[in-house]
Amino acid sequence: MTLLSQHTAPEQTRTVATAGPSAPPVLAVRDVRISDRVTEREIVRGVSFELTPGKAVGIVGESGSGKTLTCRAALGILPPHFEVTGGSVEIDGTDIATLTPPQWAALRGSTISAVFQDPASYLNPSIRVGAQIAEVVRVKKGLKRREARHRAVELLRAVRLSDPELVYGQYTYELSGGMLQRVLIAAAIAADPRALIADEATTALDVTVQAEILDLLAELRERSGLALVVVSHDLAVVAHLCDEVLVMRQGEVVEHGPTRAVLYDPQHEYTRLLIAEHDQYGLEKFLTPKEAS
């Protein structure tokens, strides 16, 4: 399994401990390259990973490293004048390059879905949040209006919102960031997708709310076998959820392997830097000496 592009040195390459050869991957990204057609620059230079059901893959790296573009390519929502110029993405065995718009619409939501940073902006400000979830259920699952409403309230309860009936009838500007991220997750899982991409989903939230959202994602994964792609600039978030980590820098994967191996035995100097900074600037530094003394 060659996972890294030719730009990285061979000794940094790791082979991934495959969870089980039996399950076919929900999402397979193979040596994907993304270019900006205007500046003719290659922004993402060969990213590969496989996501089997129930697995969680993390992508870490600084801003501008190509994490988000990789995810957007997998969802078919690259910004204007960006395009996949090499490699392939397969969702459930289908190459996305061959998909027609109706096929895309059928696949999104019910096979692969996503949540993002700044959840308020990804929900329509003019429609009650519950109605937006019910819309997904109605369209993707063919439920009647009343059943869809009922299902939407159930989903809001499933993402641990304390008063789902009340939240159903509220608008985005009436909810807090943490509640909105829960609503966005509820909308994303409404059509029972098999893979969920969480692109910086907890970045804008404060630490306690972030922990709750991470627990929620872990719970969804455990309960329904939802496969996760967790994108974050924060190594701690990824370490919390994922079996496998990709470390990206300037469009390249500099390190790829099982989470424990990457955390305890980082090979690339950038990964070492990331971990060292956590040691240096994390809270543990201040807590441990006190407890020791």
Add this chain to the structure above:
Amino acid sequence: MTTTALQVVPARRRGAAAARTRHALGRILGVIARSIGIFVPVFLVATFVTFALRSLSGLSPARIQLGENATPEAIQRVEAQWGLDKPFLAQYGDWFTGVLHGELGVSWVNGADISTLIGLGLGVSLSVATFALVIGVVVGFALGTLAALRRTTWIDRAITGFVTVISVMPPFVVGIVLVAVLAVGLDVFPSAGYLPAEQGIGPWLAHITLPALALSCDVIADVARQLRTGLVAAHSENYVTGAVVRGLSPRRIFFGHILRNGLGPTLATLGLKFPALVGASVVTEWIFGLQGFGRFANDSAQAGDVPAVQGVLVVSIVLVVSFNLIVNLVLARVTPASQRGV
């Protein structure tokens, strides 16, 4: 454990439903209260200024009735007849009470009841203005939507060009061209006059089509431009990406999500368009020989018939403020975030 849970859940659900009903009721009451809160002060101030115009203008019924050579005694006698010798605020009080009862007074020129005269003209003008608004909204919507869907293509540019051309053509020019081509040249529509709707919908429409077309150009242009801009802006919002990722079809995303949010500026513009239509009707009514509200306003002003002009202003104020309130209510319904001033 399970039994208590079963009892708790329906009770909670009822509570939530009741809270939702209260919430909705509160919202509606709030909107009504705010509408009244806007309407009443605007109406009071505007009518006061309107009434003060007589004192400021120095016009008097005596000059109209007795001519330039009247004696001061005769003038005083006539002014006393009209109640103009009373203190200003008392005059205002009398007049305002009449306005609240729908009585706008009597014309200085011919002694006719102003409410009746305005009622006659208003039927004509509202028919034309409403029809112009309908044409403007329908055509403007179609053009704006098409331009937004095909943005940056030649269709978009052609629509933008067309819209720019019609936006700079004043209604009287368009009116004259329409009469020359469609009425005189092709004889499709009558060139002038008006028939009330009671005498048949067909003839009524035929008579108001040309003036409505002349007035609608401006509305078409503004609606199309605002809608195009609004839709293009809404199209690049994150919630559109969100809807795409949830697997909704492009058609559903356009009608359910983009259109709804892109509509705000267009609706706000429509709120401003209505007063402009009432104002522009003065000229078009001359061209198409209609005895409408605008022509009545013009004739009254030229004759120095102050009560008639005041009546015209009161009716205009009511029309404009009511129309703006309706637009605001629709806007609040379509984009709830606009209600809290963000």
